[in-house]
Amino acid sequence: MSRIDLDHIWKIYPRGDVVAVQDVSFVCKEREFLAILGPSGGGKSSTLRMLAGLEDISKGTISFDGKVVNELGPAERNVALAFESYALYQRLSVYENIAFPLKARGMKRSEVEKKVRYMAELMDLVPVLDTYPAELAGGHQQRVSLARAFIRKPNVTLLDEPISHMDQRVRAELRARIRRLHDDLGLTTIYVTHDQAEAISLCDRLVILNEAKLQQIGTVEEIWNSPVNRFVAYFVGEPAMNFVDGMVENDKRAIVATSAGKAVLPFTGTLEKQYISSKITIGFRPQQVTISRKKVDQGALVGSIKIIEFQGDTSILTIKLANEGGTEVKAVVEATQQYQPDESVWIQIKPDTIHLFDGDYPALQRNGSPKG
Amino acid sequence: MAEVRLENVSKYYGRKRAVQDLNITCGEGEFLSIVGPTGAGKSTTLKMIAGIESISSGTIYFNERPVNDLPPQERNVSMAFESYNLYPHMSVYDNIAFPLRAPRWRMHLTPQEESRRVREIAEFLGIDELLERLPQHLSGGQKQRVSLARALVKKPEVYLLDEPIAHLDARLKFSTQTLLKEFAVTYRSTIIYVTHDYREALGLSDRMVVLRKGRIEQMGAPEEVYNRPATDFVGKLIGEPPMNIIDGEMITKNRETLFTAGDLFTIRIRDDKVESMKRVARQENGRTVSRLGIRCEHIHISRKQISENSFRMPVYAIVHEAESSVVTFELRDILLYVRTRGEEGFRDYQIKDKVWLDFDQDNIFFYENTVDISKM
Numbered sequence: 193m194s195r196i197d198l199d200h201i202w203k204i205y206p207r208g209d210v211v212a213v214q215d216v217s218f219v220c221k222e223r224e225f226l227a228i229l230g231p232s233g234g235g236k237s238s239t240l241r242m243l244a245g246l247e248d249i250s251k252g253t254i255s256f257d258g259k260v261v262n263e264l265g266p267a268e269r270n271v272a273l274a275f276e277s278y279a280l281y282q283r284l285s286v287y288e289n290i291a292f293p294l295k296a297r298g299m300k301r302s303e304v305e306k307k308v309r310y311m312a313e314l315m316d317l318v319p320v321l322d323t324y325p326a327e328l329a330g331g332h333q334q335r336v337s338l339a340r341a342f343i344r345k346p347n348v349t350l351l352d353e354p355i356s357h358m359d360q361r362v363r364a365e366l367r368a369r370i371r372r373l374h375d376d377l378g379l380t381t382i383y384v385t386h387d388q389a390e391a392i393s394l395c396d397r398l399v400i401l402n403e404a405k406l407q408q409i410g411t412v413e414e415i416w417n418s419p420v421n422r423f424v425a426y427f428v429g430e431p432a433m434n435f436v437d438g439m440v441e442n443d444k445r446a447i448v449a450t451s452a453g454k455a456v457l458p459f460t461g462t463l464e465k466q467y468i469s470s471k472i473t474i475g476f477r478p479q480q481v482t483i484s485r486k487k488v489d490q491g492a493l494v495g496s497i498k499i500i501e502f503q504g505d506t507s508i509l510t511i512k513l514a515n516e517g518g519t520e521v522k523a524v525v526e527a528t529q530q531y532q533p534d535e536s537v538w539i540q541i542k543p544d545t546i547h548l549f550d551g552d553y554p555a556l557q558r559n560g561s562p563k564g
Numbered sequence: 565m566a567e568v569r570l571e572n573v574s575k576y577y578g579r580k581r582a583v584q585d586l587n588i589t590c591g592e593g594e595f596l597s598i599v600g601p602t603g604a605g606k607s608t609t610l611k612m613i614a615g616i617e618s619i620s621s622g623t624i625y626f627n628e629r630p631v632n633d634l635p636p637q638e639r640n641v642s643m644a645f646e647s648y649n650l651y652p653h654m655s656v657y658d659n660i661a662f663p664l665r666a667p668r669w670r671m672h673l674t675p676q677e678e679s680r681r682v683r684e685i686a687e688f689l690g691i692d693e694l695l696e697r698l699p700q701h702l703s704g705g706q707k708q709r710v711s712l713a714r715a716l717v718k719k720p721e722v723y724l725l726d727e728p729i730a731h732l733d734a735r736l737k738f739s740t741q742t743l744l745k746e747f748a749v750t751y752r753s754t755i756i757y758v759t760h761d762y763r764e765a766l767g768l769s770d771r772m773v774v775l776r777k778g779r780i781e782q783m784g785a786p787e788e789v790y791n792r793p794a795t796d797f798v799g800k801l802i803g804e805p806p807m808n809i810i811d812g813e814m815i816t817k818n819r820e821t822l823f824t825a826g827d828l829f830t831i832r833i834r835d836d837k838v839e840s841m842k843r844v845a846r847q848e849n850g851r852t853v854s855r856l857g858i859r860c861e862h863i864h865i866s867r868k869q870i871s872e873n874s875f876r877m878p879v880y881a882i883v884h885e886a887e888s889s890v891v892t893f894e895l896r897d898i899l900l901y902v903r904t905r906g907e908e909g910f911r912d913y914q915i916k917d918k919v920w921l922d923f924d925q926d927n928i929f930f931y932e933n934t935v936d937i938s939k940m
């Protein structure tokens with residue numbers, strides 16, 4: 193359980209001169225659950241492999257509790273790893289699989305037994321301890337793999353998409369069990385994933401990587417409410433943030449020209465004077481709007497419903513706005529509210545949930561919003 | 565476009581039963597999904613409709629005309645498979661145009677007309693930049709969209725789509741799903757869609773069929789299947805987190821009917837729900853056992869007691885969603901999921917906190933025990 197420091201880390205592959213990780217710095221605090229999130233090719237896996245000691249660090253330093261580990265091999269770093277594939281020993285029982293890392297270090301048998309039992313209880317594996325991996329369903333196998341990863345007190349636990357390919361019944365359970373294990377054992381965990389829902393579900397803070405560079409680091413709320421650029425705004429959240437072209441009227445409100453006249457959208461926050469009377473991109477999240485059938489005079493955009501996708505307890509509406517070009521936006525509503533295609537609706541957007549972008553960067557500053 | 569009807573359709577491979585006595589009607593212009601786990605018989609059913617697999621018994625009708633004896637090319641269906649089956653030596657353009665050139669249908673399109681239709685569907689699916697490329701230069705997701713475009717380019721009697729977006733990454737999958745729905749609504753197409761992903765089935769379909777081991781477990785509108793799962797199997801298959809399924813005992817005391825999950829909790833069952841519990845309850849070692857199902861959004865959570873029927877449990881773990889959290893509790897060997905959305909402090913629960921839970925009895929169900937929940 194260590195604090196992990198990445199200090200200006202680079203990974204350059206000499207062949208083809210590919211920069212996989214470019215000058216990335218961040219801290220994973222002791223006992224923190226950190227998710228590294230980004231699209232494929234963003235630099236996540238290279239970062240994880242450098243942390244694990246599976247890959248050389250081209251430039252910069254990685255330290256565990258202030259001690260530089262660049263030159264240490266994977267075993268000396270005392271890092272636990274679990275990957276998407278379970279990589280269990282097929283000829284060993286579940287018990288022996290979990291016990292393996294302890295026996296390899298020559299721990300006493302009674303001690304090993306105590307630890308394996310404890311872990312098996314946490315992961316609900318007691319009834320299957322004497323079976324072999326091949327007899328188990330995928331979800332069970334992944335639990336064994338995680339139990340094995342967590343059993344020795346590692347300095348840091350590195351998880352590489354261990355549950356994203358599992359089916360929905362198992363996914364919900366594994367997420368809960370991983371988070372519980374992390375909290376119970378007081379682990380420091382770094383979790384790599386391309387799936388924003390996965391990252392949001394588990395982590396205390398998110399590190400977002402794209403095109404080899406660090407984009408933003410923060411809690412889910414910080415990233416949700418104050419993305420530092422349009423990539424982050426769009427990448428986190430499903431359905432993704434909506435973007436509509438508009439104009440800044442003054443430092444309190446923006447407008448969107450529609451066939452029903454101009455829609456006025458008041459916003460909170462501080463906007464520099466240079467933006468007044470200029471074109472701007474207005475961003476708002478589908479999850480943060482209210483839909484109304486009655487005309488709303490201010491703070492709303494009018495449009496007609498094009499597509500309705502039922503999701504269970506919510507539905508996603510695709511709404512064609514009555515602006516020039518008929519921009520399509522999405523809204524998440526409770527499934528108990530019934531809508532019909534072609535219905536006219538007003539999308540109400542609260543002033544404190546409006547984002548303004550000048551090109552790729554936010555134009556609006558709010559209290560507590562971090563600088564890019 | 566046709567109405568497609570399956571009447572007592574069965575398929576056997578030797579003595580092994582793949583599907584049994586299916587009776588399904590997909591109306592003209594209807595979007596029907598077939599959903600189920602691996603091995604449920606989804607693809608087999610679709611292949612019988614396409615004519616790629618023979619029918620062991622029963623009849624398939626297109627507009628009341630039996631098609632059992634028609635080979636695939638005579639049925640005028642369009643298919644897209646999970647495996648893309650693109651012609652490797654043909655450009656993306658030629659792959660998509662291929663169905664338009666089939667001599668059987670004598671479409672005799674002019675090159676301009678062919679090009680217009682190919683470009684229209686390619687643009688719709690966001691692959692118009694790829695038309696000149698060969699399949700070998702495409703990513704898996706791009707190949708899958710080409711395969712889908714090829715299926716959608718002509719107007720057949722029915723579209724048969726087998727996991728057509730399974731290999732797209734999450735973001736692209738959701739946006740392509742919306743496009744497919746737009747396509748279905750715009751052209752009022754008859755579409756039969758096979759998927760193992762319940763989200764696609766809920767989002768796309770007018771009606772869905774849940775298959776289990778070759779038999780229909782439930783058939784109905786997505787709202788019906790989600791809100792009123794017919795069996796414990798459907799409850800577990802549809803929804804994330806899946807429906808909570810809790811085994812317990814039915815007790816009658818002072819003219820009140822109780823459901824008790826041992827020392828974990830005991831709740832009084834509302835009068836109008838007692839009948840449905842009795843219907844599925846059975847005797848086991850002198851006890852009357854019953855299985856309760858409730859979705860995570862229908863359990864209320866609070867730091868204060870909610871009603872005289874609420875009970876206290878320690879939090880096992882908390883996982884988050886963008887605008888909600890799922891608080892979990894350990895019930896012996898299973899986890900209980902409770903979704904908490906939007907209300908003040910919904911992010912503030914901590915593990916081991918003892919909190920109050922209350923079941924919304926409008927949304928509880930009782931089921932026969934048909935699945936081993938610890939293995940599902």
